[in-house]
């Protein structure tokens with residue numbers, strides 16, 4: 001089972017988010033997953049230009065690392081998204097990546113895949129950032145198995161660390177169990193159902209303007 005961990009922290013695996021992500025990865029490895037980490041700060045992923053080329057052709061005009069990361073996501077069984085809280089949201093690195101996924105969102109290209117979420121903050125609003133990442137996962141067509149987030153207590157340390165790390169490892173194991181057992185989530189599936197209708201309507205409305213996305217929905 002192949003799991004891709006996408007980390008949006010500018011500090012990569014050396015930061016607080018990376019420390020918590022290590023525990024989720026350890027849980028997933030225990031459950032038999034092969035993990036690949038993509039540190040967005042080490043990749044070149046420029047902000048979306050809104051040129052609509054992805055909608056027309058399925059690929060991005062910007063020649064940087066995005067298409068490579070996209071291919072890894074399309075090929076994986078599950079993925080992990082990790083970001084620190086930057087002003088109640090994800091980092092600029094993670095947001096640039098999310099925006100570049102707009103074409104995948106229109107096609108709900110990650111249907112059938114599962115994701116886990118990781119967040120760290122200076123002092124809170126962890127759920128707000130986890131919720132933003134969960135909504136993104138659902139817009140891609142994937143199901144979230146949950147998230148783990150916490151304020152840090154210093155460099156790479158957290159309050160009540162034993163309990164937090166136990167939850168993080170359990171999340172990693174749960175990600176693998178969900179992939180294996182193809183678990184459902186009625187609440188998220190209701191969102192996916194409504195979002196699927198919305199995307200199909202949008203792509204149908206755009207007609208010949210977006211031939212790639214039209215063909216993708218035709219194949220589903």
Ligand SMILES: Cc1cc2nc3c(=O)[nH]c(=O)nc-3n(C[C@H](O)[C@H](O)[C@H](O)COP(=O)(O)O)c2cc1C
Pocket residue numbers: 009010011014015016017018084085086087088089120121122123124125152
């Ligand atoms: C630009 C910036 C914005 C931040 N905004 C917030 C915030 O709104 N709320 C918060 O609790 N912490 C905030 N923080 C603190 C980080 O979320 C926190 O230190 C986090 O654990 C850093 O993770 P990292 O070591 O993986 O980079 C901010 C940090 C930076 C650099």
